[in-house]
């Protein structure tokens with residue numbers, strides 16, 4: 151049973167801190183920027199990979215070439231930590247708890263308030279996949295399967311439905327009924 155509650159964050163309205171600038175820091179940063187290119191992000195680590203430095207050229211990404219310190223939590227809304235030092239990751243988790251900031255500790259699921267998901271993205275449709283931490287590799291593969299089967303006409307369908315939705319008159323119940331009627335075809339094989 152997967153008890154995680156999925157939400158879609160508007161990261162451009164929040165300030166994200168990433169602690170660690172190695173493989174994991176890069177992976178998590180790419181996940182953030184792929185989904186939310188306008189996100190405001192600060193990344194702190196003494197050693198920062200070149201790929202991360204390159205991303206700082208084209209995004210709202212501030213790099214701090216220092217060891218983690220709790221002062222970097224100031225003004226942050228969510229934190230992702232993926233250093234190669236377990237003690238540092240644990241310290242980040244404790245500090246975030248004390249400041250009531252949501253935190254993801256990449257190498258320790260038990261310390262995470264939230265997990266990143268595998269994300270299928272086609273135009274305006276976005277599907278987040280979670281395996282409850284059981285197998286990120288399954289999530290990745292399942293994303294690839296879904297990416298293949300989604301139709302190329304998706305954006306057109308969503309745009310049409312939006313314009314119908316905006317034009318519909320009547321009370322809430324009537325609108326729901328009409329939209330359900332129009333989209334019934336999606337369930338017909």
Ligand SMILES: C[C@@]1(CC(=O)O)c2cc3[nH]c(cc4nc(cc5[nH]c(cc(n2)[C@H]1CCC(=O)O)[C@@](C)(CC(=O)O)[C@@H]5CCC(=O)O)C(CC(=O)O)=C4CCC(=O)O)c(CCC(=O)O)c3CC(=O)O
Nearest residue numbers: 181256257265266267268280281282283285286287289290
């Ligand atoms: C709990 C969670 C916490 C979190 O990171 O948020 C977590 C934890 C851990 N991942 C580990 C390893 C790997 N992670 C990936 C990949 C992804 N990991 C992601 C999410 C999550 N990973 C969260 C649960 C998500 C869920 O419920 O399914 C994805 C979906 C999203 C993203 O990271 O953006 C992204 C795929 C994106 C995509 O392609 O679609 C690969 C595969 C690869 O890179 O090819 C490997 C290597 C193979 C393997 O182990 O499976 C390890 C062991 C580290 C070690 O051994 O040292 C831990 C720690 C542990 O489990 O103890």
Ligand SMILES: NC(=O)C1=CN([C@@H]2O[C@H](COP(=O)(O)OP(=O)(O)OC[C@H]3O[C@@H](n4cnc5c(N)ncnc54)[C@H](O)[C@@H]3O)[C@@H](O)[C@H]2O)C=CC1
Nearest residue numbers: 170171172173174195196197217218232233234238256257
């Ligand atoms: N959740 C996930 O998806 C995965 C988690 N992991 C785990 O994540 C950890 C990190 O792996 P990599 O990124 O490959 O290591 P890496 O060696 O590439 O990078 C480590 C980074 O941590 C930084 N760092 C070290 N001490 C620091 C401090 N005091 N403050 C701030 N930054 C500090 C370094 O400067 C460097 O940027 C490992 O423990 C690994 O097991 C690994 C793969 C996937």
